[in-house]
Amino acid sequence: MPTLTELNLYPIKSCAGIALREATLTPAGLMVENIYDREWMVVDERGGFMTQRDFPKLALVAPRIKADTLELRAPGMLRLEIPLGLPDPEEEKTLSVRVWDDSVEAYDCDETTAVWFSRFLGTPCRLVRFHANARRAASAKWTGGADAPTLFSDGFPMLVISEASLADLNGKLEAQGRAALPMNRFRPNIVISGIEAFDEDVAESFRIGDAKIKPVKPCARCPMPSVDQSRGEFGPDPLDILRSYRANPRVDGGITFGMNAILLEGEGQVLRVGQEVEMTLAF
Incomplete structure (x- = not known):
């Protein structure tokens, strides 16, 4: 029987995730303690989003949800605590920020937080939070016209990967004498066991x-x-192996691994690691 084996929340885009035992489903993705996936984001001086693509050290910023703060730790840095209470949307300082082709309003976190991230990354930057009045939606071309809100994700509210897909990749890496990779390299929200490799694709x-x-x-x-x-x-890159068998014509030959997903039913339902999963194939 397919089983839900991992739930991962990434409060800050491109920073470390939080492994959860349970999480609430919302149209905008996973949520726990009223904290949403990719609710915060680091931006440069022009408001452009910053990720591990150019700043791999972001992976070392580890968040933890406390009673009323988001605690951040990083090597060589003092602990930082960010209040979880939402600011007054009419009074708090805001910025227009960019995620790919989307521009949205965001709360500008305080100067202390900006200095903390700037020192750690070695470049001027700020932390912003998705604005209560902002609106960003996944591409209707891919959702079939369904309304699917998302925050600061690359484009969709959830990412699903099967354990078998990673095992398939690792088998190919090990056959070449290379080390197996952990699932966190691919940063999924939902991981499922008990299905065949790449069944999530279909x-x-x-x-x-x-x-x-x-x-x-x-x-x-x-x-x-x-x-x-x-x-x-940056370490060993699996893309050369993936390129040999995971180029996908659906995305103009891009190398694909995992499926972006949306919620169709069950807003407010609580997912728990260990739950059974029923998969329906698209054929």
Whole structure:
């Protein structure tokens, strides 16, 4: 029986994730303690988003949700705590920030936080939070017209990967004398066991309890899977192996691994690691 084996929340885009035992499903992705996936983001002086693609050290910024703060730790830095309470949207300082082709309003976190990130990354930057009145949606071309909000993700509210897909890749790496990679290189929100490698590519939907999750777009991989998440450095790059068998014509030949997904049913349902998953194939 397919089983839900991992739930991962990434409060800050491109920073370390938080492994969860349970999480609440929302149209905008996973949520826990009223904190949403990719609710915060680091931006440069022009408001452009910053990721591990150019700043792999972001992987070393480790968040932890406390009672009323998001605690951040990073090597060589004092602990930083960010208040979780939402500011007054009419009074708090805001910035217009960019994620790919989208421009949205965001709360500008304080100067202390900006200095903390700037010192750690060695370049001027700021931390911003998705604005309560902002709106950003996944591509209707891929959702089939379904309304799927997302925050600061690359484009979709959830990413689903099967354990078998990673095992398939690792088998090919090990056959060449290369080290196996952990799942965190691919930064999924939901990991499922008990299905065949890349079955997520051809799934019409996954039902978990009363929730229905639909894979909608193959996830084209950038250089981020080459970042060692424990060291914050570029390491062995699996894209050469993936290129040999994972080029996908659906995304103009991009190298894909995992499926971007949206919520069809079950807003407010709580997912728990260990739950059974019912997969319906798209044929």
